[in-house]
Structure formats: C-alpha cells, structure tokens
Amino acid sequence: MTAKPIVIIGAGQAGAWAARTLRTEGYTGAIVLIGQEAHPPYERPPLSKEFLLGNSEFAQHVLLAEEELQSLHIQAMLGCCVQKIDREQQQLYLDNGTTQPYGRLILATGGRAVRPTLSGVDHDRVVTLRTVDDAKRLQQFLQAEAEQDVVVVGGGWIGLEVAATLNQQGHHVSIVEFASQVCQRSVDAALAAELLVLHRRKGNRFYLNAAVIAIEQVSPTELEVVLSDGQRLKSAVVVLAVGMKANDELAAAAGLHTDGGVVVNEFGCTSDPLIYAAGDIARTPCSHTLQTIRHESWQNAKDQAQAVAKAMLGKAEPYTPLLMLWSEQFEWMLQVAGMVKDAHHTVERAVGNIGKLIFYAEATGVIVGVAGINAGREFRWARMLVEARVAVLHEQLSNPTEPLPKLLKEVAHG
Ligand SMILES: Cc1cc2nc3c(=O)[nH]c(=O)nc-3n(C[C@H](O)[C@H](O)[C@H](O)COP(=O)(O)OP(=O)(O)OC[C@H]3O[C@@H](n4cnc5c(N)ncnc54)[C@H](O)[C@@H]3O)c2cc1C
Incomplete structure (x- = not known):
C-alpha cells in the first residue's frame, strides 16, 4: 500500500511555499495542493499596488506556475474547495463530490475580506480586495472613466494602499475610517498622523471617527455612501477594506483548537499532531509578547510555511517571529x-x-x-x-x- 500524501489545503502564498519547501528539503512522497481559487498560487501584495495600477501582469506574481508544479511533482487541485476534514479517517471531503486521503495535513487557508452588514453592501459596485479576480473587477470599473470619485471604507493598510494607487491613477479618493486615526490596530498616533499628512498632501480626503450607515444607488454608475452624521459621499465604486477574517471554520468543525485562527505551537503544529498550519490562518506564539498572534503578512506566510515544512521532515526549529510587515504608498x-x-x-x-x-x-x-x-x-x-x-x-x-x-x-x- 502506498503511503498517504501530505495534503495542503489552500494554494495561496503559504500553501505554495510549504509545498515547494517540502520538496527542496528532500521529501519524496506525494504532495497534494488543494486551492479554492482557479488560479495557480500567487502573491497578493501587488493587488493593491503595481497590479492595480496596471504596471504589472498577473503572470509576474505567480508563485508556482504549472511547469514548476510538474517538475516538483506536486499534484495541484485548483478550483476545489475542501468542505470537511475527517480526522478519524484522515480524509478530506471536497466540493466536487470526491474525497482525498491524507497522511499529514497543512492548513494554509488564509482569510477572506470582511463584508460588513450594511444596507447596499451587495451592490455590484461595492467591492473588496483579496483575490486577483477582485482586483480585476475593481480595475474594470475604474478604467471605464478617468477621474472618478471613489470611497474607500477602512483606513488600514489595504485601504491606504488602494487609496494611494487610485489617487495615482487620477481618481478622487475619500477614505472613511471609524477610528480617530488610520492603521489604529498596528501603529502609534504619531506615525498614523504622518501617513495622513502624506495622503492629504496628494489630495486624498479623510473622514475619521466616521461610520458608514448605508450605500445607496443614485444612478446606474453612481453610488452614495451615507455617513452616520448625514454626510453623503458620491462614489463610482466603493472599496470595502475593513479587515480580514481567518478561514478557520474548517478546522473548528474538525475539533481543532481555534481562537480567531488555528492555534499552533512554535513548530506550527495544531492540537492534532498530524495537522499543521501556516500563514494568515495560524495563531502563533510570539517570543516578544508572550502571547499568540495571527500575522497577516507576506513575510510570515513564506517563513512560517518553510518552518512548518521543515518541522514535518524532522528538522524542527522554533518559529516565534516578530510582527513584520511592509507597505508601499506613494x-x-x-x-x-x-x-x-x-x-x-x-x-x-x-x-x-x-x-x-x-x-x-x-x-x-x-x-x-x-x-x-x-x-x-x-x-x-x-x-x-x-x-x-x-x-x-x-x-x-x-x-x-x-x-x-x-x-x-x-x-x-x-
Ligand atoms: C491586497 C493585499 C495587499 C497586501 N499587501 C501586503 C503587503 O504590502 N505586505 C505584507 O506583508 N502583506 C500584504 N498582504 C498580506 C499577504 O498577502 C498575506 O499575509 C498572505 O497572502 C497570506 O498568505 P496565506 O497563504 O496565508 O493566505 P491566502 O493568501 O489568503 O491564501 C489562502 C488560500 O486558501 C484558499 N482556501 C481557503 N479555504 C479553502 C478551502 N476550504 N479549500 C481550498 N482552498 C481554500 C483561498 O481561496 C486562498 O487562495 C496583502 C494582502 C492583500 C489581500
């Protein structure tokens, strides 16, 4: 009987790096990479930067192209969603009606953009930005006409990057932020103020301490964003950038320890010794804060996936990184x-x-x-x-x- 494969759920950045590292570190058994998106694994940071700006092609951001998948003997099942993990049978149930056995499993399911419950939020012209398809949709709306009004809801990293990019394309951007400062979760007030100055100098407008209560359609190509103080902001497209939710439901339903993400130890192992997790989904110990944190960053998705792959091959080294991120704006x-x-x-x-x-x-x-x-x-x-x-x-x-x-x-x- 052939050994069951290592299966990776999620063909994003962490999934791709885990698969690649397993091979480069000498694993010769079968590897199956299952991804919900129909695209090969790619990097997301350009989606709010050069790709959105139209300065790069999708192919430049692909992490594991077809040829490399083949040469590394990684079986990719793209456009497939895992719906259930049966830990007793070591088997996955897929949305195409098939099952997939696993010997060991890596969860790299990342997260999804939060869509707040708001009147008008399901309108076609209200978009989030997590996938390349989201970025293409946003591009389509904005390329139709120059100098459009755009409202970005959320002044976090992705909101600010999108605001900078759309400004560089000549659009008139307003950012609505619930808090009194931008990037409130991650930076102090002084640095937030410097970011604000940078954006304002370029012409972006900010509505701080402001809540969106509804989005209304006023014509086929125009929306209005209604704020709680009664102000109405015209917008050809509304970009929702109010955060990310970890895709941890699959793990929780399988009885793994979750806490706003899948809880892992310093080797990336979950509460089941056969199951590891890496990237945005993983809640990881941090040596500095002595707490567990969920990193939402490019660097972590790569580093933790590599650490997990090595740990699974008996080359474990504790992975308890600092919070790390980068952003490009103007x-x-x-x-x-x-x-x-x-x-x-x-x-x-x-x-x-x-x-x-x-x-x-x-x-x-x-x-x-x-x-x-x-x-x-x-x-x-x-x-x-x-x-x-x-x-x-x-x-x-x-x-x-x-x-x-x-x-x-x-x-x-x-
Ligand atoms: C627009 C944007 C800009 C960013 N810019 C920066 C930046 O400048 N700097 C930085 O450090 N970080 C940035 N990030 C964050 C960084 O891209 C993420 O931290 C990184 O992509 C996380 O990788 P991941 O593989 O853990 O998750 P993801 O990239 O979310 O990949 C997870 C994949 O798993 C799939 N999946 C989920 N559930 C299932 C299932 N049940 N079955 C099969 N497949 C499933 C998903 O469809 C997805 O393709 C940005 C993110 C975005 C969206």
Whole structure:
C-alpha cells in the first residue's frame, strides 16, 4: 500500500511555499495542493499596488506556475474547495463530490475580506480586495472613466494602499475610517498622523471617527455612501477594506483548537499532531509578547510555511517571529518590525536624505519595535536590534553616523 500524501489545503502564498519547501528539503512522497481559487498560487501584495495600477501582469506574481508544479511533482487541485476534514479517517471531503486521503495535513487557508452588514453592501459596485479576480473587477470599473470619485471604507493598510494607487491613477479618493486615526490596530498616533499628512498632501480626503450607515444607488454608475452624521459621499465604486477574517471554520468543525485562527505551537503544529498550519490562518506564539498572534503578512506566510515544512521532515526549529510587515504608498516604502504602538518613548534616526527609522522603546530603554520610512537596507539592522531585545542609548541610536551594525555588535557583546 502506498503511503498517504501530505495534503495542503489552500494554494495561496503559504500553501505554495510549504509545498515547494517540502520538496527542496528532500521529501519524496506525494504532495497534494488543494486551492479554492482557479488560479495557480500567487502573491497578493501587488493587488493593491503595481497590479492595480496596471504596471504589472498577473503572470509576474505567480508563485508556482504549472511547469514548476510538474517538475516538483506536486499534484495541484485548483478550483476545489475542501468542505470537511475527517480526522478519524484522515480524509478530506471536497466540493466536487470526491474525497482525498491524507497522511499529514497543512492548513494554509488564509482569510477572506470582511463584508460588513450594511444596507447596499451587495451592490455590484461595492467591492473588496483579496483575490486577483477582485482586483480585476475593481480595475474594470475604474478604467471605464478617468477621474472618478471613489470611497474607500477602512483606513488600514489595504485601504491606504488602494487609496494611494487610485489617487495615482487620477481618481478622487475619500477614505472613511471609524477610528480617530488610520492603521489604529498596528501603529502609534504619531506615525498614523504622518501617513495622513502624506495622503492629504496628494489630495486624498479623510473622514475619521466616521461610520458608514448605508450605500445607496443614485444612478446606474453612481453610488452614495451615507455617513452616520448625514454626510453623503458620491462614489463610482466603493472599496470595502475593513479587515480580514481567518478561514478557520474548517478546522473548528474538525475539533481543532481555534481562537480567531488555528492555534499552533512554535513548530506550527495544531492540537492534532498530524495537522499543521501556516500563514494568515495560524495563531502563533510570539517570543516578544508572550502571547499568540495571527500575522497577516507576506513575510510570515513564506517563513512560517518553510518552518512548518521543515518541522514535518524532522528538522524542527522554533518559529516565534516578530510582527513584520511592509507597505508601499506613494513615494513611501514603509517597513515595520515588532511593536510600534504603546511604547514608553520613541527615538528617530535619519537615514540618508529622505529616509528615517523610528525606534519604539520600553521605559528600560529596551527596543521593542521599529518603523522605517524609505530606510532601505538600514531597516535590516534596525530589525536585528529589535530581535536582540536590548537597550541602546538614545544618543547612539539617534546619531546617523553611529553605524547600526557596530551598535548591534556592541550590545550583543554586553
Ligand atoms: C491586497 C493585499 C495587499 C497586501 N499587501 C501586503 C503587503 O504590502 N505586505 C505584507 O506583508 N502583506 C500584504 N498582504 C498580506 C499577504 O498577502 C498575506 O499575509 C498572505 O497572502 C497570506 O498568505 P496565506 O497563504 O496565508 O493566505 P491566502 O493568501 O489568503 O491564501 C489562502 C488560500 O486558501 C484558499 N482556501 C481557503 N479555504 C479553502 C478551502 N476550504 N479549500 C481550498 N482552498 C481554500 C483561498 O481561496 C486562498 O487562495 C496583502 C494582502 C492583500 C489581500
């Protein structure tokens, strides 16, 4: 009898990296990659940036093209949704009526864009942005005419990136945000204010502390977004960017430990030793906060998938990463590592003529996070300082003539 395959549910970034790493790390058994989307695995970050802008083709963002799937002997079942995991029989039930046995399983089901319950939210011109098909739909509406009014609901990372991209295409963008600042979940008020200044300087309009109560159609090509204070914002298309919901229902129904994501240990293993999880779906221990967190980032989807694949092959190394993300908006390349809010104090350091690093420290001086704006390669050293969890003197940190690698070496040697 042939051994049952390793099956990966979810052919997104984490699924693709898990499959590829299993092979490159020497696994010779069967690998089955099941993905709900009909497309080969691809990277999502360009969907709100260069792809939406029309500066790149989908093929450039594909992670595992047909030829590579074949050469790595990975059986891809695309356009297929797993509906049930039977852990006792080690079997999956698919929406095409078939079953798929597994020896071990990787959950890489990611998440979906949240669609709030609002009157008018199901209108054709109200879109979310999670998949390449979503991005193409949005493009279609916006390419029809130049200089259209667009309302983006949600001032988080994806909302701001879409707002920047559409502004660059010449559209008139308004961002409605429920909180008093943008990116409230992830950055402090000062950095949020800088983002706001950047967008406003380019002409984007913000409605903060504002709630959308309805979306109404006023003509075949025009909607109005109604705010709770009675204001009405005209919009050819409404982009909903109010967050992501982890696709953890499958795991929960199978009795795995879930908590707004599938809970895994430092090796990516779930409460069932035969089942692992990686990427946006996984709630992972964080060495810095001593809590579990669900990372929603490109870096994590790749790194955790690789860590999980290695762990499954007996090469386990603890994976308890810092929170890490990057974002591109207008001329800004923003990078974040660790905690960049609720710090005791911050220290700024200039990088070249246009860049800077902002370090976030505890009262003891220990650096717990860093944000880089156009900081280029300097960010890598700054991130290592955060990872080292060390206290660095304010004067040294803020002095751009003190090289970060030297500082890192000094603090590492006590
Ligand atoms: C528009 C956009 C811009 C982004 N920009 C950035 C950025 O600038 N920087 C950054 O760090 N991160 C960014 N991200 C986040 C990053 O793309 C995600 O963290 C990453 O894609 C997560 O990968 P994943 O494989 O875990 O999940 P996903 O990419 O969500 O893939 C999961 C896949 O599983 C499939 N699936 C789900 N359930 C099932 C099932 N039952 N059966 C079969 N298949 C299933 C889904 O259809 C999906 O294809 C962005 C995300 C988006 C949407």
